[in-house]
Amino acid sequence: MILWRRLDLPGHEVAEISQHRNRWNLAGTAIFTYRRQPCRLDYEIECDMQWGTRDVTVRGQIGEKPVALVLSRRPGDDWLANDVPQPAVQGCIDVDLGFSPSTNLLPIRRLKLELGASVSVRAAWVRFPDLTLEVLEQSYTRLTEHTYLYESAGGTFRRELTVNGDGFVVDYPGLWRDETEGTIEDD
Numbered sequence: 705m706i707l708w709r710r711l712d713l714p715g716h717e718v719a720e721i722s723q724h725r726n727r728w729n730l731a732g733t734a735i736f737t738y739r740r741q742p743c744r745l746d747y748e749i750e751c752d753m754q755w756g757t758r759d760v761t762v763r764g765q766i767g768e769k770p771v772a773l774v775l776s777r778r779p780g781d782d783w784l785a786n787d788v789p790q791p792a793v794q795g796c797i798d799v800d801l802g803f804s805p806s807t808n809l810l811p812i813r814r815l816k817l818e819l820g821a822s823v824s825v826r827a828a829w830v831r832f833p834d835l836t837l838e839v840l841e842q843s844y845t846r847l848t849e850h851t852y853l854y855e856s857a858g859g860t861f862r863r864e865l866t867v868n869g870d871g872f873v874v875d876y877p878g879l880w881r882d883e884t885e886g887t888i889e890d891d
Contacts, residue, residue: 706872708805708880710736715743716883719806721870726753728813732806738833741767745803755814757799757828766833773835775799775828783828785837793828793837800827800840805880808854809871817846822853 705720715736722729728751735744745764751757760775776784781797783790798810811825822845829840845853852865866875874882 706868706870706874707883708873709883710880712879713737717804717806717880719804719872721809721872727751727758728753728755730806730809732804734804736803738766743767743803743833745771747801747804747806749799749807749810751810755810756797757810760799760830762801762830762835771835773830775830775837777828783837790828790837793826793839796826796828796839798825798827800829800842802830802832805873805876808852808865808867808873808876811842811844812852812867812871815844817844817852819846819848821846 708717710716713736715734717732717734719730719732730749730751731747733744733746737743743764743766745762747760747762749757750759757777762773764771774786778784781795783793783796798807800807815823817823822843824841824843827840827842828837830837840856843855847853847864850867852867853862854865855862863877865873868874873880874885
């Protein structure tokens with residue numbers, strides 16, 4: 705389990721991973737402001753045992769507007785969004801929630817990169833605030849045991865991500881930071 709503080713806007717997010725039968729589950733809640741409106745987005749991502757995305761549910765509110773998105777990745781890597789085929793993201797294995805650092809965990813765990821190794825992936829990117837899907841070309845390069853260079857948008861977006869032993873990002877420069885790192889526990 706992890707608790708992030710958002711750095712670019714007021715907000716927090718909590719997420720946890722668990723295993724149920726032959727599936728991994730990543731679930732969380734993001735609470736933040738967007739255009740001076742409070743937002744709450746609850747999400748649950750079900751993955752196979754190799755961390756390939758299977759099903760995604762996002763529900764909540766953006767201001768006073770309720771939102772809901774249900775995604776499914778089918779055999780052949782075909783995607784559905786609220787039961788509507790999404791050919792634009794066909795072939796993607798990962799989902800990337802545009803409002804959350806949690807989904808960086810999915811390719812990090814799935815790829816298990818060796819030090820110095822780099823790989824490009826195509827993610828089904830859930831854009832915020834409209835919750836529409838498009839392909840996001842990404843690359844991950846493992847720099848150290850706990851550091852990855854993350855690039856997207858053709859390399860114009862670059863961040864060195866620090867992760868913990870579970871694969872959660874603990875420092876996403878300028879965007880999110882783990883609130884549990886370096887805290888003093890009460891006796």
